[in-house]
Amino acid sequence: MPYNPLNFFAESVGEMAVRTVRKMGDPVLWQRAEEVGQFDTPELLALIQDMRDTMDAMDGAGIAAPQIGVSLRVVMFGVDENPRYPDAESVPFTVLINPVLTPLSDEVEEGWEGCLSVPGLRGIVSRYTRLRYTGFDPQGNIIDRTVEGFHARVAQHECDHLDGILYPMRIQDLRDLGYTDVLFPGEDLPDD
Ligand code: NI
Numbered sequence: 001m002p003y004n005p006l007n008f009f010a011e012s013v014g015e016m017a018v019r020t021v022r023k024m025g026d027p028v029l030w031q032r033a034e035e036v037g038q039f040d041t042p043e044l045l046a047l048i049q050d051m052r053d054t055m056d057a058m059d060g061a062g063i064a065a066p067q068i069g070v071s072l073r074v075v076m077f078g079v080d081e082n083p084r085y086p087d088a089e090s091v092p093f094t095v096l097i098n099p100v101l102t103p104l105s106d107e108v109e110e111g112w113e114g115c116l117s118v119p120g121l122r123g124i125v126s127r128y129t130r131l132r133y134t135g136f137d138p139q140g141n142i143i144d145r146t147v148e149g150f151h152a153r154v155a156q157h158e159c160d161h162l163d164g165i166l167y168p169m170r171i172q173d174l175r176d177l178g179y180t181d182v183l184f185p186g187e188d189l190p191d192d
């Protein structure tokens with residue numbers, strides 16, 4: 001049966017729901033997600049609520065709609081001051097729809113990443129250090145920010161999901177990918 005995001009909406013409107021996170025190997029994670037055409041609809045707001053519920057339940061730093069099986073260009077991210085990310089500045093909670101990322105220089109830096117769709121693993125990924133992102137909030141208001149560091153990394157990771165890219169695909173040397181409990185023994189890090 002062809003994929004139809006409306007099937008998802010029909011079963012989720014008006015309910016709070018932690019949804020199953022799709023894991024690497026699921027074809028929905030390889031697709032280019034479609035633009036959102038209408039803002040501030042009950043369906044869109046329900047999707048966003050489910051993403052938030054799921055991200056919070058999984059203790060994630062971010063999530064993209066395809067990760068709960070909805071191939072639409074919606075991401076969210078946010079990190080409070082957190083001992084789990086000792087070298088990470090906090091990132092304001094942001095819902096970003098139809099995002100466009102523009103690197104502001106060629107400068108990149110390496111950093112550890114994880115992903116709810118790739119549980120139990122961490123990898124070193126190069127990301128642009130400074131970028132501008134534009135897009136829309138759930139009501140259709142324009143978001144336009146210049147960000148750097150961990151905020152820029154999280155935005156790039158989440159927006160990659162909308163183009164069918166998981167972070168292991170960005171790793172040059174697969175020795176930079178490993179099991180979290182081997183790489184960081186005793187730290188009990190979450191899957192994101
Ligand atoms: Ni991810």
